[in-house]
Amino acid sequence: MKASQTATRVNAQKASALEAVKTALEGAKADQHNIFLSLNPLALEQAARVDARVKSGEHLPLAGVPIALKDNLCVAGLPATAGSRILEDYVSPYTGSAVQRLLDAGAVVIGKTNLDEFGMGSSGENSAFGATLNPRDPTRVPGGSSSGSAASVAAGIVPVALGTDTGGSIRLPAAFTGCIGMKPTYGRVSRYGVIAYASSLDQVGPFALDSADLAIMLQTICAHDPRDATSLETATDFTAVLEGSIKGWRIGLVSEAMGAGNSASVIGAIESARATLETLGASVVDISLPSLEAGLAAYYLIATPEASSNLARYDGMRFSKRSSDVSGDINEVMSRSRGEGFGAEVKRRILMGTYALSSGYYDAYYSKALRARALIAAEFARIFEGVDALLLPTAPSAAFKLGAKADALSMYLTDVDTVTVNLAGLPAISLPFGFEDETGAYSSSAGLPIGVQFIAPLLEDARLVTLSATLERATDAAFLRV
Amino acid sequence: MPETITDTEIEHLKKLARLTMNPFDTAQAKAQINDILESFQQLQSLDLEAYPEMPRPVPMVNVMREDVVSDGFSQSQAMAIAVDPQDGFFKVPRTVE
Numbered sequence: 001m002k003a004s005q006t007a008t009r010v011n012a013q014k015a016s017a018l019e020a021v022k023t024a025l026e027g028a029k030a031d032q033h034n035i036f037l038s039l040n041p042l043a044l045e046q047a048a049r050v051d052a053r054v055k056s057g058e059h060l061p062l063a064g065v066p067i068a069l070k071d072n073l074c075v076a077g078l079p080a081t082a083g084s085r086i087l088e089d090y091v092s093p094y095t096g097s098a099v100q101r102l103l104d105a106g107a108v109v110i111g112k113t114n115l116d117e118f119g120m121g122s123s124g125e126n127s128a129f130g131a132t133l134n135p136r137d138p139t140r141v142p143g144g145s146s147s148g149s150a151a152s153v154a155a156g157i158v159p160v161a162l163g164t165d166t167g168g169s170i171r172l173p174a175a176f177t178g179c180i181g182m183k184p185t186y187g188r189v190s191r192y193g194v195i196a197y198a199s200s201l202d203q204v205g206p207f208a209l210d211s212a213d214l215a216i217m218l219q220t221i222c223a224h225d226p227r228d229a230t231s232l233e234t235a236t237d238f239t240a241v242l243e244g245s246i247k248g249w250r251i252g253l254v255s256e257a258m259g260a261g262n263s264a265s266v267i268g269a270i271e272s273a274r275a276t277l278e279t280l281g282a283s284v285v286d287i288s289l290p291s292l293e294a295g296l297a298a299y300y301l302i303a304t305p306e307a308s309s310n311l312a313r314y315d316g317m318r319f320s321k322r323s324s325d326v327s328g329d330i331n332e333v334m335s336r337s338r339g340e341g342f343g344a345e346v347k348r349r350i351l352m353g354t355y356a357l358s359s360g361y362y363d364a365y366y367s368k369a370l371r372a373r374a375l376i377a378a379e380f381a382r383i384f385e386g387v388d389a390l391l392l393p394t395a396p397s398a399a400f401k402l403g404a405k406a407d408a409l410s411m412y413l414t415d416v417d418t419v420t421v422n423l424a425g426l427p428a429i430s431l432p433f434g435f436e437d438e439t440g441a442y443s444s445s446a447g448l449p450i451g452v453q454f455i456a457p458l459l460e461d462a463r464l465v466t467l468s469a470t471l472e473r474a475t476d477a478a479f480l481r482v
Numbered sequence: 483m484p485e486t487i488t489d490t491e492i493e494h495l496k497k498l499a500r501l502t503m504n505p506f507d508t509a510q511a512k513a514q515i516n517d518i519l520e521s522f523q524q525l526q527s528l529d530l531e532a533y534p535e536m537p538r539p540v541p542m543v544n545v546m547r548e549d550v551v552s553d554g555f556s557q558s559q560a561m562a563i564a565v566d567p568q569d570g571f572f573k574v575p576r577t578v579e
């Protein structure tokens with residue numbers, strides 16, 4: 001059942017939060033895709049409290065809605081591993097702001113979901129606790145790094161979930177599993193309570209299966225928070241824009257993202273989306289974003305230095321796992337604890353980030369990447385003078401087979417269409433738009449889900465909700481959704 | 483353009499980053515980082531003189547809050563998750579010889 005339906009029924013006391021949460025917990029326990037790293041032992045008790053709040057007269061926008069959280073989001077009393085051995089025993093003493101707003105709105109956390117370690121990965125395979133499998137096809141990856149959150153929604157265990165997106169980590173798994181996934185404008189959702197990967201890029205966002213649920217989630221989590229110095233003071237009524245029209249909108253199709261690197265099914269999905277937009281009264285024009293490809297280099301040369309700094313706190317001395325071998329001095333114990341606690345991809349990114357920041361290389365790498373970021377932001381600003389939103393693929397292909405991208409570089413290339421958005425802080429959404437059939441061709445009826453991505457100007461997140469709702473109304477549900 | 487990473491440099495980086503890695507993982511990481519850095523050479527061809535460094539996407543500076551006392555963790559709450567607490571302190575390996 002959709003979140004909006006559950007909330008309506010629970011608020012009307014035609015259903016109970018307890019029933020909804022119990023059903024979701026049963027689904028989570030029966031899961032065969034390694035979606036959950038831990039379940040909330042107090043979920044039923046918390047659901048009963050939501051029922052009591054409703055009985056006492058409170059109207060709650062997410063009354064009794066079971067939700068799943070990526071395991072880099074902190075909830076008091078629950079583990080927060082970030083998919084890493086180094087935080088295997090960590091239990092958070094506090095609840096993050098975005099999560100607290102969901103709880104205040106009547107949602108109940110049923111569990112914490114699997115992810116690529118510290119958010120570092122594009123496939124969902126890079127967790128210390130094993131790969132997440134794609135519920136649409138368990139031989140394929142679900143996309144990462146918010147793999148478990150996307151899969152929990154795609155598998156129908158929960159109607160909505162939270163993930164984080166540093167370079168595509170909400171949009172990619174949304175595309176690969178057939179959900180809606182949105183990265184709001186940087187600063188619209190508090191990062192307080194997010195285990196940091198790259199602080200100037202990280203952003204919390206929702207997964208949902210329809211636009212109404214997407215709007216309720218955004219309405220709840222987008223708010224100013226004095227505990228996050230980058231939090232913005234803005235307000236938008238996301239549910240009010242669901243009925244909006246895109247008639248007369250100009251949508252830019254990003255030429256650089258339509259090259260030969262895309263599968264035929266992805267090109268088919270974009271062409272189909274273009275035709276639907278035109279039917280709805282929007283015009284689609286070709287737009288050039290020349291620095292799209294350079295964005296990938298800039299992204300990795302900014303994200304890895306930030307990661308090397310953020311992850312320095314895990315030293316085995318205070319809160320993270322310490323090596324059982326405590327021989328030698330404090331530096332040896334720290335190095336051993338970190339060596340044992342971090343996985344290969346995390347170590348590689350820490351080393352690359354350390355290199356980019358080190359004396360003699362700062363100007364060539366980190367400084368250059370920060371300047372390229374300014375160029376990319378300026379390119380977007382120029383483009384948005386002439387269009388309302390941009391259209392491009394979310395990923396160059398549908399979900400690939402588990403283990404298919406063994407080398408780091410080919411995995412990084414999966415992010416080529418998503419990372420520039422994070423560099424510029426823009427809002428972006430991935431919408432499911434058809435399928436890839438068994439021959440690799442585009443299909444409007446069945447197969448692996450394909451995602452199309454829309455990008456809006458800074459703070460124009462509402463346009464993405466309107467686009468999602470409009471396309472949803474105009475499209476046969478079986479075509480758009482899985 | 484600087485050279486890509488050498489064996490000496492990767493050992494230095496491991497030391498700076500406080501990371502132990504076995505020889506196989508070290509060699510693999512070095513090769514992969516070099517591949518990645520080589521593919522990122524395109525960044526060097528961009529003319530970026532006109533663009534200042536942009537460390538964050540939204541230009542906000544000196545964000546302050548009201549100077550009002552608020553609740554934080556108690557010592558016992560904070561120490562409850564310590565890896566090796568003793569008498570309300572973090573117990574760590576010897577730091578001074």
